[in-house]
Amino acid sequence: MTTATLEAPARRPIDPLAEAIADIEGTPETEPVAVEAAEAPVKTKELVIVNWSGDLDKVWPVLILSSTAAASGVHCKVFVTFWGLLPFVKDERRIVGETWMQKMLTLMQRPGIDHLKLSKMNFLGMGPWMMGTLSRKYHVASPRELLEAATALGVEFVPCQMTMDMFGLKREDLIDEMGEPAGAATAIELMTGADASLFI
Amino acid sequence: MSLQISQVLDARGLSCPMPIVKTAQAIKPLPSGALLELLATDPGSVKDVAAWSRSTGNAIVEQSADGGVYRFVLRRK
Secondary structure, three states: OOOOHHHHHOHHHHHHHHHHHHHOOOOOOOOOOOOOHHHHOOOOOEEEEEEOOOOOHHHHHHHHHHHHOOOOOOEEEEEHHHHHHHHHHHOOOOOOOOOHHHHHHHOOOOOOOOOOOOOOOOOHHHHHHHHHHHHHOOOOOOOHHHHHHHHHOOOOOEEEEEHHHHHOHHHHHHHOOOOEEOOOOHHHHHHOOOOEEEEE | OOOOEEEEEEEEEOOOOOHHHHHHHHHHHOOOOOEEEEEEEEOHHHHHHHHHHHHHOEEEEEEEEOOOOOEEEOOOO
């Protein structure tokens, strides 16, 4: 035994060289150190997505990512705002809103999960029709199927109160799976508290 | 040695992310330690099932590929 080991505190050295020396020369008996990491409960990871767009090619990945996150044990919340709110209007609601201008908006952009347009190459519906045909051919789940899976797996959808007011949407216009409406401060709190956040 | 499979999930023909989404739904009601057999044809499922296993802690007990069909045996955490 060297003086170094005699003087060593009751803790195993952590640098590799000291560790190697200790392996050869032996270390003094130490108190077992409590492993804190094993005791502490593993925190569930959180993903927050802001669904801003009502376009097919943006809502689709939001639903793919949110349902996969929930399937992977990640707590996922989707804050639904601006155009992103229209896909979450109930099927039977064709024109929503109170004023003529609000009604015009939903006349120009039909609400509901089955009536999404492409952000590019829409060509009066030709693009989405081709996307739909291709997705069926390659057995890609539709936005509707993914929305059902996402809500079944516990993804929380939070509608934006301000957008609802602006579009003249009432809580009962939105699908039942939507959570309680909230505002920007709630969105910020969700995003800053999450492990990852996306704005799509 | 043959494994005692509790349930078989046929996700053949389904594209990303449905094999994972359906796996998560199928494994949930099983008791801890039970085995779920997953069949998939999505080539991406090889990487995705591994990633899902790491994220959720449900272990891959067996894995094989045969004629474009990927087979996984997963143990419920």
